[in-house]
Amino acid sequence: MKYVLGIVWGTYLVLFLGCSGGKYLELTKEVESSYLENDYTKTLERSEQIIGDVESRGKMASGEVYFFAGASAFELEEYDKSLNYLEKARGQDYYGEEMYYYLARNYRQIDNLSKEIGSLESYLGKYPQGKYIGEMRTRLFQTCLESENFELADELWAGMDSLSRDNVANLEVYLNINRIQEKNELCNTLGKRVLDKDANNESGLMWFGETYFWSAENSYLSQMKAYKQNRTHKQYAILLETFKQVNSDFRKSRDYFLKLHSLYPKPDYASYLANIYTRLEDEEKAAYYKKRAE
Known part of the structure; x- marks a missing residue:
């Protein structure tokens, strides 16, 4: 279930700007409820109504509204728009578990490895018991091959549960990391495990x-x-x-x-x-x- 992110604070901002309080309250409720229902098209439409109204007055909407717009745009595969809104949310000092989650995924889409790693590390540091911790830790582990951060790779591998360490994608990444380091005996073990799970795996073969x-x-x-x-x-x-x-x-x-x-x-x-x-x-x-x- 999605987190309730408390967008009610945005109400005060728009009231301050002179927008109709009733209209804004109705829209913000629709934004939150549609997001919780995974109706991303409606969430984005309603969020952009609010954003358009506020920005037309030369102001910024609340961070929560930008977040909802950014997360929904990502789910709709509108990645440029998503990143734009998420970075505006961050500019409004809005942070949260799902914020780091969507930022990391966005940076991966645009192949910005350093910013992706930064978002992944922030998530792991701030939300060690978070709902996306497994996915985020796995992705950070995978980036260790691209960034050649082998020390972190060993640390993350040691901290993985048995199911994650038995995942063929993770095994393949660790095989390639140790191949670069010429740890041949370990690679023989990892290579065999990879091919036992996927006889056609390119790295193992x-x-x-x-x-x-x-x-x-x-x-x-x-x-x-x-x-x-x-x-x-x-x-x-x-x-x-x-x-x-x-x-x-x-x-x-x-x-x-x-x-x-x-x-x-x-x-x-x-x-x-x-x-x-x-x-x-x-x-x-x-x-x-x-x-x-x-």
Whole structure:
């Protein structure tokens, strides 16, 4: 249920400005009741009647009225209008739980990450038991990947309940955060959990595809270099034995990238496949994927 936000204070403002008290009181009651009933079209219409009347007199409406207009405009996907009204509400020193909630969502719509994070952090700080706390904490966690705030990500992850930590979207974010930090063992665990829940997850598939590829590629290059520097029967035997694991890892990587390229046909995935088939000495397929990578 929506919070009753006390817009009655706006009545005194408009009375002071000379607007009809009865007309204003009727409109404000309609604004509040329609908002509580999720009738956002009516809420916005009535709010804008009040705002238009007050602003035509060179004054500002109450923060509550601007908030109702902004929240309703957001629900109607009129994001520019919504943000304009919400910022006017803030300019009137209006703050509240839903105010931060809608501000954060608006800033996300316009891709203003710093202001979105500010609104999310304000909400978490002021309303730790708020009705939107789960959603806001999750979104703040997701922004940690974009802002590369890995310390905060670890803190938020540790504070998540088991259900949130089992959510595939959150697992994927944490996988990518730890991939950047090269925490490989943790990424193996997270990647497996991601794919257990979503076998087609791009981040999970890419993690294992790249892991097996670079394991094979680095071993291949290392042993080839060692053999070139020491062309003995013993070193050649080591090379052949190493190639068994190298080829096994390349095949595992191939399977992940074949699936990735099928689901998400990106040039990067084709490039990996071209390199893999080159190492596996399949020239026809290597040429095919090299062309797909262009």
